[in-house]
Amino acid sequence: MEADERTRFNRLHTRHLRALKLQGLSDKTIDAYARALRRVAEFFDACPDRLSTEQLTVYFAELVDSHSWSTVKVDCNGLQFFLRHVLKRDWSWVEMIRAPEIQSLPDILTPAEIEGLIGATRKLRYRVFLLTTYSMGLRLGEALPALCRKHHKPHWLFPSAVGSPGCIRAATTPMDRGGTQAAMKAVVAQCGVKKVSIHSLRHSFATHLLMKGTDIREIQELLGHKSVETTIYTHVVRELKTKAHSPLDDL
Numbered sequence: 001m002e003a004d005e006r007t008r009f010n011r012l013h014t015r016h017l018r019a020l021k022l023q024g025l026s027d028k029t030i031d032a033y034a035r036a037l038r039r040v041a042e043f044f045d046a047c048p049d050r051l052s053t054e055q056l057t058v059y060f061a062e063l064v065d066s067h068s069w070s071t072v073k074v075d076c077n078g079l080q081f082f083l084r085h086v087l088k089r090d091w092s093w094v095e096m097i098r099a100p101e102i103q104s105l106p107d108i109l110t111p112a113e114i115e116g117l118i119g120a121t122r123k124l125r126y127r128v129f130l131l132t133t134y135s136m137g138l139r140l141g142e143a144l145p146a147l148c149r150k151h152h153k154p155h156w157l158f159p160s161a162v163g164s165p166g167c168i169r170a171a172t173t174p175m176d177r178g179g180t181q182a183a184m185k186a187v188v189a190q191c192g193v194k195k196v197s198i199h200s201l202r203h204s205f206a207t208h209l210l211m212k213g214t215d216i217r218e219i220q221e222l223l224g225h226k227s228v229e230t231t232i233y234t235h236v237v238r239e240l241k242t243k244a245h246s247p248l249d250d251l
Contacts, residue, residue, distance in 0.1 A: 001045050009047040012086060013037060019085040036078025048079070049087055107196045109204045116191050117184075125175065126183040129158055133198060137205035137223055140181070140198045144174045 001009065016037055020030040040048045043059055051059075056079070063072050083089045109117070114134055121127040133143045146157040159171035161179075184198050206219050 001041070001047070005047050008049070009041055012047065012049055012082075015086050016082050020081065023081075023085070032074050033078035033081055036075035037082055039075060040079060048082070107194065107200045107203060108207045109193065109196060109200060111208060113191070113193050114201070114204060117187050117193070120191050121183065121187050123183065125158065125161060126180065126187075129175070129180060130184065130187075130198070130201065132157075134201040134205055137202050139202060140177065144177060144180065146174075 013034070017030065017034055020033055025033070037048060040051070040056075040059055043062070044051065044055065060072065060076070063075060067075075118127055118130050118134070121130055129143065132138070132146075133140070136143075138146075144158055156171055156174050158175040159168050160173045160175055161168055162171075181198060188196060202223070206223060209219050209222075210216070
């Protein structure tokens with residue numbers, strides 16, 4: 001990229017980052033959209049502000065061959081944002097890109113696998129955390145900041161495990177998110193089950209309830225989904241055979 005072109009790109013890239021932050025997007029989304037802009041600049045070795053529709057068509061055709069559709073969609077959204085919010089230009093060209101509509105099923109663990117994972121978790125705080133997350137169908141971000149109120153004084157249910165027992169009891173922050181995920185990854189590898197994340201416990205909770213006969217609307221309410229359509233566990237409805245009860249009872 002020529003020096004003048006590089007200077008112009010750096011200036012636009014900075015504006016792009018600023019616009020992303022002003023839209024209140026997450027750090028993960030900002031990073032992905034910024035990477036999309038850098039990727040297309042590297043592909044043409046040019047600042048992307050003057051690329052034609054034909055050039056962008058060629059670029060995305062190449063991207064479809066070399067990357068997953070999820071990457072293609074993220075890059076499409078990132079460049080769409082750049083055109084719309086930074087260049088103030090028409091972005092209707094992105095409508096030509098249509099990813100195949102494939103609804104992947106969530107990773108589901110059996111009750112026996114859940115029992116094995118929890119039983120194999122050595123540290124008590126992580127074992128209780130996994131049990132709580134599964135038994136309530138919580139997201140990671142919902143379970144970590146949970147508070148337990150005792151004698152009208154708030155305490156973290158899962159406090160930061162740094163320091164002495166006294167420091168832990170007086171912790172002002174919850175247990176580390178990365179440490180919790182690492183603990184889950186380690187016990188999954190130890191038990192030899194399929195690669196799953198903490199969020200898979202939530203998927204498994206919902207699916208196990210369905211398999212026990214719980215009404216889909218009750219599960220919708222438990223999970224906090226806005227509508228039945230957003231509850232993606234109906235693939236097991238036909239397998240319902242027994243009266244519903246908590247999947248925690250099976251552990």
